[in-house]
Each structure stands twice: as C-alpha cells, then as structure tokens.
Amino acid sequence: MTHKVVVAGVGMIPFKKPGQSDPYTVMGAQAVRLALADAGVGYESIQQAYASYVFGDSTSGQRVLYDVGMTGIPVINVNNNCASGSTALFLANQAIASGMADIVLAFGFEQMNPGAITTPWNDRPAPLDPFQAQCADIVPAEVPTALRLFGAAGQEHMKRFGTPLETFAKIRAKASRHAANNPLAVFRKVITPEDVMADQVMWPGIMTRLMACPPTCGAAAAVLCSEAYANKHGLDSRVWIAGQALTTDGPETFNSGDMRHLAGFGMSRAAAGKVYEMAGIGAEDVDVVELHDCFAQNELLTYEALGLCPEGGAEKFVDAGDNTYGGRYVVNPSGGLLSKGHPIGATGLAQCTELVQQLRGRAEQRQVEGARIALQHNVGIGGAAVVTMYRKD
Template sequence: MTEKVVVAGVGMIPFKKPGQSEPYTVMGAQAVRLALADAAVGYESIQQAYASYIFGDSTCGQRVLYDIGMTGIPVVNVHNNCASGSSALFLANQAIASGRVDIVLAFGFEQMNPGALGGLYNDRPAPLDPFLQECASVVPEGVPMALRLFGAAGLEHMRRFGTPLETFAKIRAKASRHAMNNPMAVFRKEVTAEEVMADQMMWPGVMTRLMACPPTCGAAAVVLCSESYARKHRLDASVWIAGQAIATDGPETFRSGDLRHVAGYGMSRAAANKVYEEAGIGAEDIDVLELHDCFAQNELLSYEALGLCPEGGAQKFVDAADNTYGGKYVVNPSGGLLSKGHPIGATGLAQATELVQQLRGRADQRQVDGARIALQHNVGIGGAAVVTMYRKD
C-alpha cells in the first residue's frame, strides 16, 4: 500500500420508507451520477466498480451501471451484511493503494421491504445461527432476529455496568436532533428521551421501538482515486483516507460469555485499533464520527469499542453530552441509522458521504466547526467490521 488514496467525489439520494422509493436501478444510478458529478469525472474514466447490496439477485451492480454506460470495466458485487457498503469501499481503497488502478467507483443501494429482517433461505444452515444460540438464554419469545442480538448486547452492558435504559433513550433523542438538519434523513422530527422511553416496548426493560432503526430504501456512491491522478486531472484531493481496516469475529465471540461480542464489539475494537496504528492518530484526535447505530444499544457499545470513552464509561459519556455539538465529539451528525435510515447496501457509503462533506466544510446546518479528522464505523453481524479514518489537508 503505497499510493495515497483521496476521495474525489461523493453522492447520495434522500432515503425513503419502503414502498415510497424508485426501483434500485434508478436509485443506484442517481447516486452514481451525483458522485461522478461531484468528482468532475465521466463514467468512462472509472477503471473498476464495486457494488454493495444484500436484497437482490446476482449482478444487480452491473444492472445499475449498464444504465450509465457499458465500458467493459470489472464490476464486483459485495455482500457483507450491514457492512457491505464499507466493504465495497475497502476493496476500492485497496485497488488504488496497491497501484493497480487509478480511479474506482464504490456504490451501494437497497430496495427494502417493510418489517423486521429475516433469513431468505430456510432449507440450509443460517450464518447467524451460532450468534442467536449464544444469546438464546436471555431472549424472550417473539423478539425479531436483529433485535435479539443487539438487545442481548445492550442487556450485557446494563448488567455489567448498571447502565439504565434511559441512557439508550438519550442516544435516540440525540439522533433525532441531528436529523432535523439533514434533508436526506427519513425521520426529521425531534423526539425526547421521555418519548423514546414511553414508546412501545419491543423487549421489556431492554428496548423500545424507537431505539431501533427503520428499514429504508436509498443509494449512495463514492469515487476514489490516487493522489497523483487527482493532481494530474485537477480533481479535489483535499480529503483522503488516512487508515482503514476490516475485521471479522475473533474467538471471544463464542467463548467469552460476553454478549457484547454477538453484536460485533470485539471486531469493531480490533478494526479501530488497526486504523489508529496505521494512521498514527488516536481516538482523542477525532472531530466527527459516523458510527453504526442500527440500535441505540449499538451506538453506546461502539463508543467504548472505538475508544471514545473507557469501557463502562458510556453512561457518563452520554450524560456529559460528549456525543454531540459542544461536546468532545460529534457522533452521527447525519442523524445516523436511527433517524437517517438504514438501506443496508448504501449505509457505509452514505456515512462516507456525510463525513467527506463535513471535512470539506459543506455540511450546512450540520457542520462541525473546524472538522479535520473523521472516523467511520460500519458493522455487519456474521461478521464484518470496517473502520475508516479520513483526513483533510
């Protein structure tokens, strides 16, 4: 890895509830065109493309791009659960950093159905079965699949450190305040912590409905290129990738008895530590973050996994408002998955779009003053955790 990789262009479309969006072919193409326009390059310049989605047949990525151009470039479809978008970005980054290519497109899209997530193939072993078995003893009947995993992880934190349910409600309320200034978000209405607590209990004492992100449709795209290519073609090279790592589950996931690990705590921590080492920058230097808040419980766990606060210190971190404007960090200025929405294949690339705009100083009312270092965290159970650090020259 010798080539410096810059983010030349980003683009995303407003996220929408299932049934209210265009087909994935239209959404994906719109996001790609926005990223190309932002980079000031034509599609004919792109040398490789990585497409991210999980709800769709094979070669959906090609189907999207064929409406933009048929240049014969390699197109790779990436399916890594909720970390698919960042996994596509990771592959694009590697391709450029290795010197193999100069300019690459990573894009993601999702056309989702309403309701809780579930498996598609019931005639074969499910990849998440070991995770569900690990937390089965604490989960009541009737709890949806994803909620079982993240709820169990949150419950583990509550039991270990005495974290009250109200702390998760405060995280959800913070997300809504941030989303009020994001025209791309699905939910832009402010909710209070009291309203979150009073909402329907999905798991009594562990999670209310508002603590879970909504199924969402949308698309986002990123154009990466080498610094030398950007200089040669006079592209914006102000934002670059200072470090990136992808990790999968370690043995602690099924051996430690710590249910935080079924939600990716261990692999998130491992990926973050690799990035801090690669970039030579610690968590204390970060200005703004987009992290994977599919549930308010996972945002809290991620504070500690990423080193934003000590283990067991998340309640104090939230109570001190160190996760919002005026505090130590601004976490999820977009409103995060909880308010912006979670179109799975697009999520990681939408996070990248938000952070690049923050570092460019173009985030409008969401702008974090003086932001120069940003961190992105995207996790998929089963498992993959991708952490990316961006810097502004």
Template sequence: MSRNVYVIGVGMIPFVKPGASAPYPEMASTALRTALADAGVDYARIEQAFVGYVYGDSTAGQRALYEVGMTGIPVVNVNNNCSTGSSALFLANQMVRSGAAECTLALGFEQMNPGALGSMFGDRPSPFDRFDQVTEELVGNAEVPLALRYFGGAGQAHMQEFGTRLETFAKIRAKASRHAAHNPMALFRNVVSAEDVMNSPMVWPGVMTRLMACPPTCGAGAAILCSEEFLKKHGLKGEVCIKAQAMVTDTPKTFAAHDMREVVGFSMARTAAQKVYEAAGVGPEDIQVVELHDCFAQNELLTYESLGLCPVGGAERFVEDGDNTYGGRFVTNPSGGLLSKGHPLGATGLAQCTELVQQLRGQAGARQVEGARLALQHNLGLGGACVVTLYEKI
C-alpha cells in the same frame, strides 16, 4: 506499494420507507451520477467498480451501473450484511492504494421490504446459526425478532454490568433526532425527546423500546476514489483522503466469551479501530466527528467504548456529559445516524462516507462540525465484518 487515496466524489439520495422508493437501478444510478458530478469525472474514467447490496439477485450491481454506462470494466458485487457499503469502499480503496487502479467506484443500494430482517433461503444452513445458538443460551426471548435480541441482549449486558439505565439509550435516540432535523437526506427529521423514546411501545420490557431501533429503509450512496497521480493528471481537487482503513471479521471470542456484546461485534470494532489508529499515528482524542453504526441505540453506546471514545463502562457518563454531540468531545452521527437517517443496508457505509467527506470539506450546512480535520467511520455487519475508516482533510 502503498499510495495516498483520495475521495474526490460522493453522492447519495434521500432515504425513504420501503414501498416509497424508485426501483433500485434508478436509486443507484442517481447516487452514482451525483458522485461523478461531485468529482468532476466522467464514468468512462472509472477503472473498477465495487457494488454492494444485501437483498438482490446476483449481478444486480451490473444492472445498476449499466444505467450510467457500459464500459466493460470489472464489476464486483459485494454482500457483507450491514457493513456491505463499507466493504465495497474497502475494496475500492485497496485497488487504488496498491496501484492496481487509478480511479475506482464504490456504490451501494438497497430496496428493502417492510418489517424485521429475515433469511431469504430457508432450505440451507443460516450464516447466523451459531449466533442464534449463543443468543438463545444467553438471553432466550424467542418471541423477540432476532436483530432485537442480538443488540437488545448486548445492551442488557451493559446494563447488568455497569448499571446503565434505559433512559441513557433513549437520550442517544433523542440526540439522533436533533441531528437529523438538519439533514434533508434523512428519513425521520422530526425531533423526539428522551421521554418520547421511553414512551414508545416496549418491544422488550426493560431493555428496548421501538424508537431505539432503526427503520427498514431504501436508498443508495456512492464514492469515487483515486490516486494522487490521477488527481494531477486531470487537474482535480483532492480535499479529503483515506488516511487509514481496516476490516476485521469474527474471532473465536465472538462465541467463546458468552457475552452478547461480543456476539454483536464489540471486539471486531475495537480491533479495527486500534489498527486504524496505529496505521494513522493518531488516537481517538484527535478526532472531531464520527459516523458510527447505530442500528440500535444500544449499539451506539457500546461503540463509544469499542472505538475508544470513552473508557469501557464510561459510556453513560459520556452521554450525560454531552460528549457525543455538538459542544462535546466528539460529534457522533451528525447525519442523524441509522436511527433517524435510515439504514438501507448496502448503502449505509457509503452514506456515512458521504456525510464525513462533506463535513471535512465544510459543506454540511447546519450540521457542520467546526474545525473538523479527522473523521472516523464505523460500519458493522453481523455474521460478521466491521470496517473502520479514518478520513483526513488535506
């Protein structure tokens, strides 16, 4: 059984720096109440909840939800690294699409600490041990934080094969800042130029500057999903549906290819996108707006290619031609993306969902992409999982 699934409510809170946020139950419950009000649905009508976070104790999802209601529904806690929010959305979508539920909730939050990401459990094998081994073989640079080594190494591989310039990544970061300037939810709303990005401290000489990396962030986001039957029964508006969605995890190629681009999920993203295009009967050329996982400017450039927005090796020309912004072929990350909006790990996928639903409804204000009817979301977590979602305006 497969049914249409509608996103009837979305909500998020402004993203802030670590130490400046409310406690996670307050952040999460505020985002949830916003989504419920947006949907016009009482919490008592939610049948199942999927709650994502990375840095938190077990059942923190229940702790967050109980601020809004204690209705006895199933609550599933989700942790899939940076793709956690979209993994919760994937499960909520599956439940409605399969007929197992009529109305579900995906909620994501993160209360982060300052500084680079790190492991919380040093007394057991790391889920990244094989990633670290391949990364050490390919790029070394043990003094650079691991996330920077992963994505900087992937960008370096693209530079070495195609002659991509460091300035191209700087232009991507500058574009993110111009978009975020119109987003009241973004952490960084100041506009920076490509020159500013190039002149920021070099964290890996010749490969990455500090402004090419997203900041640790606190925040929350939520989405309410339902069936067509639920819409009709309760007299609700179904303006946006999930036309297709796919989650893909690693294959042997992640390590066997000995390519940092594969280590950071290039083929996961490409496979997920291809599954979505095939299921929806569309191609990338049919899409108007994209929210993609720009944890580093390097990954945004790689993702242009993995999603089929441009040919492999064509990303620098894509940026130079302005095809990644307003007036070009695709508006990528109108929210400002992770680079400027921020990246609270568990909330990121649901913040992307919020942005795209608002774009398709025509509610994005100064960020509005005119004529948007199909919107693509890409959310990546190393370790690994990639979720690609296609939304359609009804």
C-alpha cells in the same frame, strides 16, 4: 509502494421508507451520477466498480451501472451484511493503494421491504445460527433476530456497568436532533428521551421500538482515486483515507460469554486499533464520527469499542453531551441509522458521504466547526467490521 488514496467525489440520494422509493436501478444510478458529478469525471474514466447490496439478485450492481454506462470494466458485487457499503469502500481503497487502478467507484443501494428483516432461504443453515444459539436462553423467542443480538449486547452492558435504559433513550433523541438538519434523512421529527421510553416495548426493560433503526430504501456512492491521478486531472484531493481496516469475528464472539461480542464489539475494537496504528492518530484527535447505530444500544457499545470513552464510561459520556455539538465529539451528525435510515447496502457509503462533506466544510446546518479528522464505523453481524479514518489537507 502504497499510493495515497483520496475521495474525489461522493453522492447520496434522500432515503425513503419502503414502498415510497424508486426501484434500486434508479436509486443506484442516481447516486452514482451524483458522485461522478461531484468528482468532476465521466463514467468512462472509472476503471473498476464495487457494488454493495444485500437484498437483490446476483449482478444487481451491473444492472445499476448499465443505466449509467457500459464500458466493460470489472464490476464486483459485495454482500457483507450491514457492512457491505464500507466493504465495497475497503476493496476500492485497496485497488488504488496497491496501484492496481487509478480511479474507481464504490456504490451501494437497497430496496427493502417493511418490517423485521427475514431470510428467503429456510432450507439451509443460516449464517447467524451460532449467534442465535449464544443468546437463546436469555432472549424471548418472539423477539426478531437483529433485536435479539443487539438487545442482548445492550443488556450485557446494563448488567456489567449499571447503565440505565434511559441512556439509550438519550442517544436516540440525540439522533433525531441531528437528523432534523439533514434533508436526506428519512425521519426528521425531533423526539425526546421521554418519547423514546414511552414508545412500544419490544423487549421489556431492554428495548423500545424507537431504539431500533427502520428499514429504509436508498443509495450512495463514492469515487476514489490516487493523489497522483487527482493532481494530474485537477480533481479535489483535500480528503484522503489515512487508515482503514476490515476485521471479522475472533474467538471471543462465542467463547467469552460476553453478549457484547455478538454485536461486533470485539471486531470493532480490533479494527479501530489497527486504524489508529496505521494513521498514527488516536481517538482523542478525532473531530467527527459516523458510527453504526442500527440500535441505540450499539451506538453506546461502539463509543467504547472505538475508544471515544473508557469501557464502562458510556453513560457518563452521554450525560456530559460528549457525543454531540459542543461536546468532545460530534457522533452521527447525519442522524445516523436511527434517524437518517439504514438501506443496508448503501449505509457505509452514506457514512462516507457525510464525513467527506463535513471535512470539506459543506455540511450546512450540520457542519462540525473546524473538522479535520473523521472516523467511520460500519459493522455487519456474522460478521464484518470496517473502520475508516479520513483526513483533510
């Protein structure tokens, strides 16, 4: 028997630049307390907890929670690269749906350093080595790892469909307009496509600095429970998970020669397909989307992976304004990773927080009018993709 899973509470703290935030222990505990307060439950009610982070020692999740309460519950630490937050959400959802638990906590946090992401482990094979090898011949050696992969994916789309660099600049400018209405976003200054095009060149003809999301510190959390538990205890059960899937890379990632798959296009498309089938709802019925725009290039690729527009149709989709207010969908009303920020372990749960508030009608100036169906996409290279559909009763 599958139990209906509701999102009873969410919480998120304002994201900040590296060096300007509290330690991860403080940030994580703050987000957890906000989610518990939003759900109207005490920590003693929580039966399991799933903690997500990438840059931290083992059992950092326990360290955060010990400042909230020490009740002896199972605490599971999750690291799935940039999809860590929604992987924690996936595990929490499974625990409730399977009947193994009635109410659980998923939370994520990240205390990041400035600059490009690097690894502290240089004495062993890196998980992304096979990905790097796929694009070694087409990417300048000085380009950082993440930019290499997503830039190569964007370049592939440009070659296949004639997509101009200006389209990515328009996506980045749209993110800034949305973030201007989000008090929790780290960057709230509105910029234009011209600003994006004129910024520092990271890869000539492929990427400017503003097309990449910044390293960010922050935390977010969600309380999930069964519908029966919510009804018994008087919790908010309006928003529930209609479908969710976690996928990893298929053979096309390394065998197709299509650079888009290095950035998760294939596994994102597969996850979305599973969710649409599970929920019995297609992309055409979605109102609001939070997707993984770590680079403007990946936002464009993800439009097509999620079926928001036809493959090769993203340029037209952007030019028509179908990714913003007044268009077909509102994509990343929070400002997305590009403007809201990307504290890796917290990102998936921050997306969840935004969408739950949208469906509750509590997103203030960002509110998508009449939103009833929301879609979340979170991807980590190496790799994992999680797609989640939320509905409002």
